[in-house]
Amino acid sequence: MTTTVLAAVRQFSQAKMGDDETGHGFDHIQRVVGLADRLVQAYPQADRVLTLTAAYLHDVIDEKLVTDTVAASDEVRQFLNQQGLTAEQVATVFLIMDNMSxxxxxxxxxxxxPLEGQIVQDADRLDAIGAxxxxxxxxxxxxxxxxxxxxAVKPRTAMxxxxxxxxNHETIINHFYEKxxxxKDLMNTTAAKKLAEHRQQVMLDFLAEYKAEWNAEA
Ligand code: ADP
Ligand code: NI
Structure with missing residues (x-):
């Protein structure tokens, strides 16, 4: 697999993802690809092009985005075959997409x-934390x-x-505690754990400041 495939994958993903309504737009995809590309540098044994292909496609068959996931999967499979991926490479991309949620x-x-999937999963999770x-x-x-x-609505943890x-996620602030x-502790790779440390602190600082301001203490 060569990097020329990535231009086509990028275009396919952009056409499928569209505008952002719930945090799943193409801007999210571009950040996940950027993070995955950063993480993959630390793992020379990982296949970079396969990793970035999975990063571009990781949300395109999500039921939040498409009504018919079978038809969406068929379309992705056909597209990847056209790009010249081997059956094994296509299977790996689907293994990642189907098991990273x-x-x-x-x-x-x-x-x-596989390592490539662990990297994409970490990149996706990094994009859910921090600023x-x-x-x-x-x-x-x-x-x-x-x-x-x-x-008055207490967060439920350790569920x-x-x-x-x-x-029923009743408040946005509770979503931080509940998910x-x-x-941070679910990151697969050491490289992602390092980035997650800082992002965690940004969220903790935000929550502390939010509550201080709420209580007129700051
Ligand atoms: P993913 O499939 O990437 O895990 P989700 O659909 O769970 O994404 O969430 C998309 C974005 O919206 C994430 O940043 C997530 O943290 C946020 N989110 C998901 N559920 C809630 C919720 N109940 N309240 C606030 N934010 C949420
Ligand atoms: Ni995602």
Whole structure:
């Protein structure tokens, strides 16, 4: 696989992702690709082009984006075949796309990811934390009519997967405790863990400042 494939993959992804409504637009994809490209430098044994292909495509068959995931998968498979990927490479891209979600990790049904997939999963999670993560959470919560904060609504942590699934995320601030602050410890690669440390601190500082201002203490 050569880097010329990436230009076509990028174009395919951009056409599929469209504008941002819930934090899944092409801007998210570009950041995930950029992070994956940074992480992959630390792992010469990983296939860079395969990693970036999976990063570009990781959300295009997501049920949040398409109504017919089977048709969407067929289209991606056909596209990758046209680009000259081997059957094994296509299977790896699908293995990554099908097993990198947070829900599958939580409920234990995710198949082990190859290094390339671990990198893409880390890049996707890095984009959910830090300053970008704060902005995305507020944007997402606003889109779905969530309250920003309500001190009477306590965050639920250490939930079972079933509890998380059924959880009605009632406030945006609670989303940090229920998910975003837990992502740092779920990073696969050492390179991502390092980046996550700083992003974690940015979120903790934001939450502390938010509450101080809420209470007229800052
Ligand atoms: P992904 O599939 O990449 O994990 P999600 O659909 O879970 O993404 O979320 C997209 C963005 O919206 C992420 O930044 C995530 O943190 C944020 N988000 C998801 N659920 C909520 C929620 N209930 N409240 C606020 N932000 C949310
Ligand atoms: Ni994503």
């Amino acid at each position: 947070y829900h599958k990790t939580l409920d234990g049904t995710a198949k082990p990811l 970008i993560g704060i902005a995305r959470a507020i944007y997402f919560g606003g889109h779905f009519g969530e309250k920003i904060y309500d001190p 079972t997967h079933a509890e998380y699934r059924n959880l 975003l602050l837990t992502l």
